[in-house]
Amino acid sequence: MTAKDNIDEKLQNLSSSIGSDEKFVENVMSRIEAKPTSKLSQAKTQNIWSIIMKSQITKLASAAIIIIAVLLINYQFSDSNVLWAEVVEQISNHTKYKCRQRIIRDEGPQIPSRLVYHLNLQQRRQEHEDGIICIIDMRPEDAISIELHPDEKKAFLTKSIGFGPRNDPDIIDMVQKFDEKSTERLGTKKKDGEILYGFRHKPNEHNDFTVWVAQDTKLPVEIELKHPTAGQTIFMDEFEYDFDLGPSAFSTEIPDGYEVETIFTDYREVEPRQVTVEEIDQELNQTAYMLEQLPWIKQQIIIRTVDPLGTRLIVYMIGIKTDDGNTIIIGQGDVFNMERMVWIPEQQIVLETTLGIKLYTHPNGGIFAQRFLESFADAEPDFFDKESLSEERFTRMIVMSNGKVLSLSANKKLSLEKMQELVESIVEVK
Amino acid sequence: MVKTDVELVNAVLDGEKCMFAELVRRYERPVRAVALDILGDYHLANDISQDTFVRAYEKLVSLRKPQAFGPWLMKIAHRCALESAGKNSRATNLEINKAAMAENPNGQLDEENQWLLAAVVKLPKAEKQVVMLHYFDRNGVRDVAKIVGRSVGTVTKQLSRARIRLRKILERSEK
Numbered sequence: 001m002t003a004k005d006n007i008d009e010k011l012q013n014l015s016s017s018i019g020s021d022e023k024f025v026e027n028v029m030s031r032i033e034a035k036p037t038s039k040l041s042q043a044k045t046q047n048i049w050s051i052i053m054k055s056q057i058t059k060l061a062s063a064a065i066i067i068i069a070v071l072l073i074n075y076q077f078s079d080s081n082v083l084w085a086e087v088v089e090q091i092s093n094h095t096k097y098k099c100r101q102r103i104i105r106d107e108g109p110q111i112p113s114r115l116v117y118h119l120n121l122q123q124r125r126q127e128h129e130d131g132i133i134c135i136i137d138m139r140p141e142d143a144i145s146i147e148l149h150p151d152e153k154k155a156f157l158t159k160s161i162g163f164g165p166r167n168d169p170d171i172i173d174m175v176q177k178f179d180e181k182s183t184e185r186l187g188t189k190k191k192d193g194e195i196l197y198g199f200r201h202k203p204n205e206h207n208d209f210t211v212w213v214a215q216d217t218k219l220p221v222e223i224e225l226k227h228p229t230a231g232q233t234i235f236m237d238e239f240e241y242d243f244d245l246g247p248s249a250f251s252t253e254i255p256d257g258y259e260v261e262t263i264f265t266d267y268r269e270v271e272p273r274q275v276t277v278e279e280i281d282q283e284l285n286q287t288a289y290m291l292e293q294l295p296w297i298k299q300q301i302i303i304r305t306v307d308p309l310g311t312r313l314i315v316y317m318i319g320i321k322t323d324d325g326n327t328i329i330i331g332q333g334d335v336f337n338m339e340r341m342v343w344i345p346e347q348q349i350v351l352e353t354t355l356g357i358k359l360y361t362h363p364n365g366g367i368f369a370q371r372f373l374e375s376f377a378d379a380e381p382d383f384f385d386k387e388s389l390s391e392e393r394f395t396r397m398i399v400m401s402n403g404k405v406l407s408l409s410a411n412k413k414l415s416l417e418k419m420q421e422l423v424e425s426i427v428e429v430k
Numbered sequence: 431m432v433k434t435d436v437e438l439v440n441a442v443l444d445g446e447k448c449m450f451a452e453l454v455r456r457y458e459r460p461v462r463a464v465a466l467d468i469l470g471d472y473h474l475a476n477d478i479s480q481d482t483f484v485r486a487y488e489k490l491v492s493l494r495k496p497q498a499f500g501p502w503l504m505k506i507a508h509r510c511a512l513e514s515a516g517k518n519s520r521a522t523n524l525e526i527n528k529a530a531m532a533e534n535p536n537g538q539l540d541e542e543n544q545w546l547l548a549a550v551v552k553l554p555k556a557e558k559q560v561v562m563l564h565y566f567d568r569n570g571v572r573d574v575a576k577i578v579g580r581s582v583g584t585v586t587k588q589l590s591r592a593r594i595r596l597r598k599i600l601e602r603s604e605k
Contacts, residue, residue: 007593010600011565014543014550018463018566021476025454028483032450107509352548354541356470416602 082197082218084180087211090218091176095121098245099223100238106231116236117243121167123250137252138164144252155258162268163312171225171236175201175211186210196221205229217241229363265334267312272305272379279304280316281429285334287404288316292425296323296418301383308375309368311335319376319383320422326414327384329372330398330426331407351416356401357423359408365395369409384411398423432573439496442487454483456577457500460562461507467551468511470544478514482507497579500559549599557592560585 021027095118102113112129119125126134136145143164147156167173178201186198189212196212203209208226213219223236254260263285280302281288291300299321307315315333322328351359362368370393377386390411396419398406406426408419433441433452441449461482465475486506493502550561563574564585575585 007597007600008565010542010546011550011561011596014546015459015566015568017543018459018466018547019472020458020462024458024476024480025451028454028480029448029451031480031484032447032487349552354544 082213082215084178084183084199086218087213088176091172094219094241096243097172097239097241098243099236102235104233104235117245118170119247119250121170121173122165124168125250135250135252136168137250138166138168140164146252146254148258153258155254155260156263157254157260158263158265160265160267162266171223171234172220175209175220175223191221266314270304270306270314272303275302275304275316277302277429287402288429289332289406289426290429291318291330292427294421294425298323301380303376303379305375305379307333307335308371317372317376319380327373327411328414329376329409331372331409336405336407350396351420353420353424355424358399359396359419359423360399362395362397366393368395368407369393372409373411432576434579435499435577436496436579439490439493439499442490450487453499456567457503459566461503463547463562463566464504464507464551465511467547468508468515474514478510479507482510485510500578501555504558546596546600549596553592553595557588560588561592564589
């Protein structure tokens with residue numbers, strides 16, 4: 001039997017195993033029959049449009065019309081201009097505002113839209129579409145945020161020790177820091193009969209802002225913030241400045257009748273030190289993991305230090321020395337969770353073990369590995385020497401079968417078999 | 431006469447709802463394969479496959495390139511399965527799996543088929559689509575070419591490349 005036949009046969013066997021359900025088509029169609037058809041009628045129009053737009057002549061004609069329209073609009077409004085400096089001045093004078101915020105992710109579950117009320121630069125209230133209310137107060141040294149679930153009468157109180165007092169990271173606050181020179185003018189557009197002036201600022205590959213401001217108030221009406229590397233875009237609109245909502249709406253006192261779960265997150269400066277798995281288990285808000293000994297592991301130590309990626313959160317690193325001279329760091333901490341790892345589903349999956357553990361590439365794996373290895377070297381110079389940093393270094397994100405995320409950074413290449421053996425030896429601390 | 435995906439999608443968008451049944455028939459096994467790879471359980475994968483087609487029907491309006499229906503559908507299947515996997519805690523999944531196993535001992539794939547399925551799902555988009563249409567939906571090469579709107583030569587090459595990739599992956603897994 002040839003290799004081709006062999007694969008053919010295996011694929012045919014697999015097809016039989018996947019099977020088909022006699023009633024499958026019937027079941028799907030009966031569910032579809034119950035759906036209204038109105039949406040599909042819109043689609044026909046869309047299709048006709050796409051057919052028209054396939055013609056080169058139509059495309060050129062459309063482009064010409066658009067250019068003429070833009071020129072006409074610019075001509076019409078060229079007398080009344082809005083300068084970016086005026087926008088910045090107005091924003092600085094209006095720190096109390098509300099807006100609607102939507103986060104659209106390219107992949108993965110979507111986040112419900114929310115109304116965000118900024119009382120000042122340190123206090124915020126968020127009313128989520130699904131009924132959840134969040135109140136954030138960055139004034140105290142231990143910043144406080146509460147998350148209320150009115151339907152379930154449940155509240156989560158997060159105390160971020162040593163995080164405050166500081167300004168709440170606020171998009172509009174970032175916007176007013178745009179430099180006039182690097183802010184591109186986008187011309188004008190009309191919204192609800194009002195003329196809006198557009199500005200674009202792209203400080204780096206991670207952030208791309210578009211801001212539309214009103215001609216009369218010179219305040220933002222729409223803001224779009226694209227995070228291309230994170231695969232998400234934040235839209236802000238329905239702005240209202242100096243809204244009418246009393247200070248009590250920003251209280252972080254939990255209302256009566258709520259069951260409260262308190263979470264502590266420590267942002268205080270810490271000296272890196274060696275810890276035991278029991279300490280990780282006590283300190284982490286999520287499942288703690290340890291590594292079972294493997295024959296090719298020469299030495300392993302665990303340290304507790306500040307996240308080398310700059311989040312100010314604590315991370316725990318298991319440093320591993322192998323018998324062939326490689327150094328591997330397994331990272332874990334509250335900073336690693338699927339909420340933050342929005343890009344994971346987009347990346348190429350490298351490996352899936354029979355235990356359901358998945359390994360993904362990291363978009364900036366080399367830098368990630370460098371930071372983790374160097375941070376380990378700072379804490380334990382005898383364990384890893386920064387001078388030994390290799391060009392082969394890489395990072396894989398480990399998603400455990402329960403969805404918990406860890407990182408794996410290695411200084412040198414690691415075979416797929418060893419990588420599999422290593423991740424399969426990661427076990428929960430009991 | 432085999433209709434292309436483009437013809438079927440356009441017919442559905444023109445109001446011929448029944449044409450969607452042909453797309454369901456065509457992609458039933460490929461969609462179930464994607465769901466099965468993620469969920470590991472036949473019964474759950476079957477439910478998610480149904481959800482996938484219903485969601486695809488609802489979102490057909492947003493499909494800008496009807497020729498990309500297959501890969502687009504696989505993406506929806508992938509997302510539906512991931513959402514389902516996320517919704518069910520590990521414990522719940524284990525309970526479901528146990529119940530499924532008790533009801534039907536063949537509710538899950540054997541180890542070799544799991545490896546092979548995982549390898550098929552990880553093939554490049556174009557190769558994955560032709561492999562699934564050829565092997566899982568049992569279409570001849572000419573029909574696959576017609577369905578996806580590529581030449582017979584291209585489909586033959588893609589199938590051949592996919593077999594080489596799969597063979598290598600399987601050889602590695604057997605070591």
